[in-house]
Amino acid sequence: MSSTQTRNAITLNGSTQLVTQYLNFGINSILYQRGIYPPENFKQEEHFGLTVFVSTDEKIISFLxxxxxxxxxxxxxxxxxxxxxxxxxxxxxxxxxxWDFKLQYEGCTVENVNADDVGKKEIKVIQNEIRDVLRQICSTVSFLPLLDCPCAFDLLIYAMPDCEVPDQWDETAPCFIANSQELQLRSFSTSFHKMDTVVSYKAD
Structure with a gap:
């Protein structure tokens, strides 16, 4: 029984993998659903029991x-x-x-980080939670305002001051949207990381 539980449980390393997978597929879904790039620049893939559109553009793939x-x-x-x-x-x-992907940390402390630490949540349950959030992202297109102009995207990472930032990255100011409204999506938790997803958009 204990070996089965260990096999089904998440590790810290596995948690970071799932969180980055969610970010990858979430960002790709937003790019597709919001029409930032033409639909022919995407292909369908199956992830978390869901059909997800992912970019085929080499520049976007390399950037992400x-x-x-x-x-x-x-x-x-x-x-x-x-x-x-x-x-x-x-x-x-x-x-x-x-789109804000907000992180809270659960489980181990920074002083005692071990990538092989085992959490208390089954991987299948976490995957189902992630699937539900991705499904919500896909459905937001029905009520978010139409983006009727050429658009671009960028990613901002809010990191601790002691992080070593890659040379090619730039520091930037926070991005605020005037006259904005917010929509809170579901959250998911791995027992190491809890992630909330919120979209802010310019109100008409």
Missing amino acids: QSVLGQIKEWLLKKKIKKISMVISNVVTKEALER
Whole structure:
């Protein structure tokens, strides 16, 4: 029984993997659902028991791999508080929408981090929770305002001051949306990381 429980339980390393997978598929879903890039630039894949659209653009794939790789490293050390995906008007640079992925840390302390530490939650349960949030992201397109202008996106990482930032990254100010409304999506927890997803958008 104990070996079965260990096999089904999440480790800290596995938790960071699931969180970064969620961010990857969540960001890709937003890019597709919000029409930031043409639909022909995406392909369908099955993840978490759900059909997810992921980008086939090499530049986007490379960008996300680089950022998510750094995020994974910082997650293990509890160095990240929030990741924000900002969608802005290409011409005016105005921020139109912001997706905040807010992190809370559960379980082990920073002083006693072990990537093989085992949590108390089954992987299947966590995967189901992530699937429900991804499903919500896909459904938001029905009530978020239409983005009727060329748009671009960027990722902001709110990290601890003692983080070593890659040379090619820039520091930036927080992004605020004037006259905004917020929509809180479901959260999920791995027993090491709890993530809340909130979208802020420019009200008409």
